[in-house]
Amino acid sequence: MDRWDGKDPDSFAEESHRQDSVNLLTFILLLTLTILTIWLFKHRRVRFLHETGLAMIYGLLVGVILRYGIPSTSYHNKNPPSCALKEGPVSTLLLNVSGKFFEYTLKGEINSHEIHNVEQNDMLRKVTFDPEVFFNILLPPIIFHAGYSLKKRHFFRNLGSIITYAFLGTAISCFVIGNLMYGVVKLMQAIGQLTDKFYYTDCLFFGAIISATDPVTVLAIFNELHADVDLYALLFGESVMNDAVAIVLSSSIVAYQPSGANTHTFDAAAFFKSVGIFLGIFSGSFAMGAVTGVVTALISFFTKLHCFPLLETALFFLMSWSTFLLAEACGFTGVVAVLFCGITQAHYTYNNLSEESTKRTKQLFEVLHFLAENFIFSYMGLALFTFQNHIFSPIFIIGAFIAIFIGRASNIYPLSFLLNLGPQGAMAFALAIRDTATYARQMMFTTTLLIVFFTVWVFGGGTTPMLSWLHIRSGADKVCWSGEGVFGLIRVLFSSQDGTQAEGQSKTKQESAWLFRLWYTFDHNYLKPILTHSGPPLTTTLPACCGPLARCLTSPQAYENHDQIRDNDSDLILNDGDLTLTYGDTAITANGAGSDGGAMGGPRWGLNGKRSTTDEALERDLDSHEQEVLSRGTRLVFPIE
């Protein structure tokens, strides 16, 4: 029972509002502190800790204060009043207190052993956000930003490999970890450490959520190592896709419900149904995202909205967000839809936007992404102390660390292996917190939180100093893949694949190249001219019989820009010798003579490929924007053609 007994609901509402403000204020001050410390670290060139790690530490500190510094508000009675009803749970319940009626809404079921925890600490309960906040408000800008800033030329070129690696890598990781954890669970049950239910599907679910890795840190490292641009695109693309696969995989595991009495044995029908659900959700979300992107492109193509940048930006923002909601409303996965929407928007709509809007949209999503990411990480720190239903099981936690290590090491694809050097990120946390209703899920949540902490602090902050210590950094003008250090290892790993696999791989590469050529031709000749102002005129690409239609659909600008666009668009042409990398103003020719005309393109932002921390003189010369880009892997923004 709490302190509102007998008070009038007005003052209850007021106090509750004030409490909400204090809670939000806590987070905002946390973020402000984080920002100031990030600045200080950048300013003083402190590099041992990644900024997301910082946000977590501040969150932890505040969590400790909330947990132990504020006395519990429930002093009367541990049990809240309860009331019995014969019928099942209803969404709205009326409470009759001596003739006055009060309305109550259903929050959820609670386990019988938790009833005593309810109301234990009002403040702690209040800072616990509805998990849907993470899914509906914080994840979408992070994922959209990733899609919107995907390095498209190299992404599309490597699309086949990226998808293969992401699907296979995540599936392998999920099953290896899931099976190992099932062993751990069986062990725990054998020695009496686990009395509650913990099924095989729960283990697989854990494997799926823990397979979502954070691209940020891996990218930051690769940036410092001047890795090959294709490898870079592959890694970024894969880590982004990885999240998408992990989220869909986890929901299809949840959907696995065998029929019959024993609901937790293997059932082929249910298994194939789950596979079907996986494919259905993935392709449905992909379609949703692509369609919204194309619709936005069409709207911006057919209206002259670019005369009013504010309207244009607002429309762009709303359409991108609506993808998420549309997918969720249809039962697909909003986050995955938003990812593909971001890619489509960057590929088509971006070309129709006014110059002001291109900057506005980028900056808007950059700020949203930054705030959302830091919020999630500081919330993670907070949740370690304020979440009410933590279940710390040392055996499970140790088992999970070992399983993850084995799961990562057993990855036959070297790229996925590399990727797995990275820490777990926001996605793993969001997936774990989404459902903490059962004992198994609560144990998973606690373990996931600890794994994220550990990996962010160790891999996030530790990798760069470790690499420095190993002296494997290549110089500013050294060509990558030169065979030393980690990259040597990677090359060895790559080439040491046994013959069959290498052959299969090269076949896949060829196939994807052939597929890519087909897709590229179609996209360049038909989709771009129809959806954007930047393709070649349709009159030149469509057969003569379609002349009137072509003239009708071709934008007048297309004729004017024809020649220029052909140059810009060569960005996408698959050219074997073309490994030139244009980042910002610095061009590095790795091992080819091709030139992609990067300097001719529209606005280009990027990371400076020449960067080396020992080269501080150069760094000081860079302008503030470049410096920021350099020191923050998250916001690597690639040339968008």
Place this chain on the structure above:
Amino acid sequence: MDRWDGKDPDSFAEESHRQDSVNLLTFILLLTLTILTIWLFKHRRVRFLHETGLAMIYGLLVGVILRYGIPSTSYHNKNPPSCALKEGPVSTLLLNVSGKFFEYTLKGEINSHEIHNVEQNDMLRKVTFDPEVFFNILLPPIIFHAGYSLKKRHFFRNLGSIITYAFLGTAISCFVIGNLMYGVVKLMQAIGQLTDKFYYTDCLFFGAIISATDPVTVLAIFNELHADVDLYALLFGESVMNDAVAIVLSSSIVAYQPSGANTHTFDAAAFFKSVGIFLGIFSGSFAMGAVTGVVTALISFFTKLHCFPLLETALFFLMSWSTFLLAEACGFTGVVAVLFCGITQAHYTYNNLSEESTKRTKQLFEVLHFLAENFIFSYMGLALFTFQNHIFSPIFIIGAFIAIFIGRASNIYPLSFLLNLGPQGAMAFALAIRDTATYARQMMFTTTLLIVFFTVWVFGGGTTPMLSWLHIRSGADKVCWSGEGVFGLIRVLFSSQDGTQAEGQSKTKQESAWLFRLWYTFDHNYLKPILTHSGPPLTTTLPACCGPLARCLTSPQAYENHDQIRDNDSDLILNDGDLTLTYGDTAITANGAGSDGGAMGGPRWGLNGKRSTTDEALERDLDSHEQEVLSRGTRLVFPIE
């Protein structure tokens, strides 16, 4: 009882989440439609309807569909299950359904006559947002944007008049309308149309909320009429202040609670307590806003955060939002605090920001403001049909319209009279929806909604065509105040004040000028150098004895920029002949020879003073940004020095 009876809570949560997505999607599609129609109207030069009016119409249409197009989901039973408890309402209630426990949270008290309405239509209930969403999420960006874009030179120059007019004007309007409405209520009670309680304080509360007017349309009209820049600043400043006064006034009226048995008679002690509360809340909120602004300025002054525009923008955004939460947490009014924070940020922090951040922050708040405003107006349209507890009382509504007309007409300050030509806006709605618990408040909410609708459609869309029809538009190069049409009327009104008042007015003006000079000297010599990089060096303004301190606090940039800044800062110098107006690239010299060096300043955006709708050739020459600024009164962004 609803359709969740007996289902498991998981599927309940999933369905509820899907429903939430659909609801949000509805609003996003509404906004998208609004944006496209706004574009179409701009494109086709349709001017009879203001864009906020458009948003309302779309909201209305969707409201009608939701209300009448979707069958009610409650078919079993009109009454939700209720459960009795002897003790007062608690925040958390447990429901025991055959051994399973479900947690419920308190939503609020409901009147006994409304019990039958609960659960009547699940969909309608769901689209009804928590009113706190308006106060905590949607209003702050609107108000901050107003403060951040306040035309500061003219605003500070007229600060005395603005505050006087805003306080007196709102108080007069509130009391006139309140008293008239009390008469209406008495009449209704006499003829038996009103049986529930409706106190005098309720009438005053209604007077307060309806006194908040929307600046947008008045400004748009004045823009088209090329009004005098001081008058313009006065009006914008006053209308912004008006909202602040109305919100504080309404909360002090709510706080009026006489002691003793008869709680609704006049009680001098309670009255003075209310006045004290008014002054306390207003000054407290002002202090909060100013302090957060100054703290942000200090942070940006002492750190080199401007090297990292993203961090800078994020910090600026977080600090501005934290003002709101801080004020709410302390029991002050967040919206008022945010207004003064915006003014302080524009005055100090803006000077310390990097050039990229100045653009980013402006654009960010512009987009937020645009989305929030259009969302509120489409929600208003929706609420007319979906809000569950409407009480349409024809006598009250007609009475309210008459009272408002009289309240506006009886305003002795001509400027407030002019201002009152404008429609009610988002603030009146947000204040009215905040508390709809009692019968009186529900009647007020319905009436406020209708008044907003009427005034937005009539004053919002109708004024410009009406003015065109009256042929009182002055030409592009005609000096204002030339004595014809509405402005002639204003001049007459101004000069027709009786002698005493005119004398008092001129005294006030002189006093405020004296005060202004004092403030200006202090601000220019001490505050600006301490808080920004743009003042004169403190070493020149502080007495010689403070030399070391001055050297310590002065930014190195201050010495370099000293001469240049003196020119920029002359913006603020009160110069009697100085009525030169620099908007963007167009300078209009009204009746003085002064020059404020506007062209020398930093980045300047603005509205084009030369605009005339008949002058379409000129309009076509303007670049897209200018066109947008021109056609949208809301986003008038003034030069910020």
